[in-house]
Amino acid sequence: MNPETGEIVKLTAFQPPERTATKGWTVNVARRNEQRLQQVDFDTIEGVPAFVTLTMPAQQMADVSAAMFHSWLKSWLRYMKRHGLLHYYWILEFQATGNPHLHVLVWLDHTPDVLEQYRALRSWVNMLNKSNVGARQQGQIYESIDLGGELVVDGETVPAHPERVLMYLAKHAARGVAHYQRQLSNMPEDWQYRSGRVWGHDRGLPLREQQDYETDYPTFWAYRRLVRRWRVSEAQAIVDSDRRRAAVSQARGCLRCPRPDISPYRGISAWVSAEVACQLLDAAVRGGDDREEE
Structure with missing residues (x-):
């Protein structure tokens, strides 16, 4: 609803086109992320869901540009597509130490075994190690989403469902816009100039049409x-x-x-x-x- 006129309008009327680069988390960025997540049709997404967290060492943050970090993300997604990835939604966060880490919801065309999960995380670690960034396998997390169970996300227990996990991450992002963890002034100079996008998804992710209801x-x-x-x-x-x-x-x-x-x-x-x-x-x-x- 338009707050000035009371007229019911589509969300897209307020939603600017997505950009390839941003300056970190802002109020508008958090709002666009939440609006997009509300449009995702979780009931029709095909595949086996899993929750993946990818990190890098805090002490080498100054050695990694935003462009390098996003190139690793693209390469990792290409690896996953070769191994059954159907859909994905990722959110970039900054930890208290200043280094970025990725939360990624993935949907695969099969149920991966433990070895496949290990290799998926190992592919991320190998990319960083080739760039002289000492990533550790222990710092990466791959969790299957068993519906009806629970997951621990950033220390908080969340129902094991893709929508509830992304709902928590979206709320966390919206609440934390002003938090010191998200202030680019605390980031290396390159990240302050061009942090790149902080959330994204594949183009084939099914989206719902907005439903409008008129009431008194x-x-x-x-x-x-x-x-x-x-x-x-x-x-x-x-x-x-x-x-x-x-x-x-x-x-x-x-x-x-x-x-x-x-x-x-x-x-x-x-x-x-x-x-x-x-x-x-x-x-x-x-x-x-x-x-x-x-």
């Missing part, structure tokens, strides 16, 4: 309040107390706006899965929330 304003306001309740509930389930406290505070304030003229018409900038969104909208239509708008 009372139903729209009820829906927003239900989404806030859902977000608070999700935040309260976070194990880490500091992160839980920050997430709950952010969720509770998600409907606040300093401009009373547009506040009643603003949409919700939150990732809600299609299934949950439909359930909340149905509850709003049936009068599931009759509290006044704050």
Whole structure:
């Protein structure tokens, strides 16, 4: 929804064309990443999913340009395509030590055995070693995504499902835009000038068409309040107390706006899965929330 006019428009109207280079994580970059992930049709993606993390030594960060790092990523993806890769989605993050690491969701045309997983990680390590970067096999992670189970992503337990993993990474990226880990001023000079893209996916990744629903304003306001309740509930389930406290505070304030003229018409900038969104909208239509708008 256009916050100025209240008109319902397509997400693509706000989404600039993707670029090949950026200056790290910004508010707009994080928003475009989240919008694209919301468009991914996870139900129709073919293949066996897995979660891969690729890293490099922090002490050699100054020896690696952004161009070198992205060339390694392209080469690794080419290796994976030769070994059954169907689809992928990657997100680049900067650790507290300043060095970048990649989170990659991959979908293969078969279930790889332990040796194949080892070779996939070894191909990354070999590329870096050939460039005189002392990468270690122990620093790389390959995890199969067994639906119904759990994964640990950056120390946080996440349901083992491609959408939930990417949802967590997108939220983490959006929350951390101002965090010191993402400030290019802390990066080597080359990265400050041209960091390259910080997220991407293959062109064949299936995307959903945006669905539009027209409602009256009372139903729209009820829906927003239900989404806030859902977000608070999700935040309260976070194990880490500091992160839980920050997430709950952010969720509770998600409907606040300093401009009373547009506040009643603003949409919700939150990732809600299609299934949950439909359930909340149905509850709003049936009068599931009759509290006044704050």
